[in-house]
Amino acid sequence: MLKIQEIRELIKLIDNSTIDKFTYEHDGSKIELRKRTQEAETVVQSVTAAPPAVQERVQQAPAPVQQEEVKAEQKQEDTNLHKITSPMVGTFYSASSPEAGPYVQVGSKVQSQSVVCIVEAMKLFNEIEAEVSGEIVEILVENGQLVEYGQPLFLVKA
Template sequence: MLNIDEIRQLIKLIDESSINEFTYENEGSKVELKKNAGGSVQMVQQVPAAPVQAPAAQAAQQQQAPVQEAPAKEEKDNGNLHKITSPMVGTFYASSSPEADPYVTVGSKVTESSVVCIVEAMKLFNEIEAEVKGEIVEVLVENGQLVEYGQPLFLVKAE
């Protein structure tokens, strides 16, 4: 899902372009942006949707301003990997403060009680524990990104 800064960038790009409607679908979520008669852009809805085969972000590529796209990830066999998921809706933080090192990175060894990140919800900072012993093989979200309930945050190769 897009974070708030990416949505703001999209709104600005659409506002400055001749595009009247824009739809983005990813990982079961859908964001629709439409220009109203006055020319300003408003977000129409952000609801769960069926997964899509091709990214709807292609419309943003037609604009003059450069749009950065995340590199495509290869499909992995995640059957033997444990997913650490978000227990709530909130903001993901990889460290306890902006100056601090992340709790874990790819290759970090964790135990069941290791804190791997913080999810902030309603001004409460909730430490998320690994709940499994193993090694972090992938970080699935970025620092400051909004996360949903049940959204995978990390992949761990369990021991």
């Protein structure tokens, strides 16, 4: 099976290409990547060799709410705002554990190397860095929410 980093690289390659659909099968595992819109948003369509709980989460992932997308687009129009996006499909966590406080809150100052959240994918917890210095203006997702590749997570005033 492919490693998470290899899947990320495939997503980037497909995102920057004219390919609309890509399927990878190996030893009973299957990953299908498709572009959904003109913006070349790529998603993991199915993981057939994953444990049943992971398959259920992938199949039951809720569709993004259009109101949240409109709100995010309005915030993006401000040229001083940078969006931190999810580099993968997974579950968003605002803290390292349920007992710990969130990494950042609205108004928090961040540096480019600051960890702002965790995205869990297939039992791997991936720390997401801000990649820009500034102040968190808005948190666009809820703790425990399923997120997609490229989905905006935070807006940062650089």
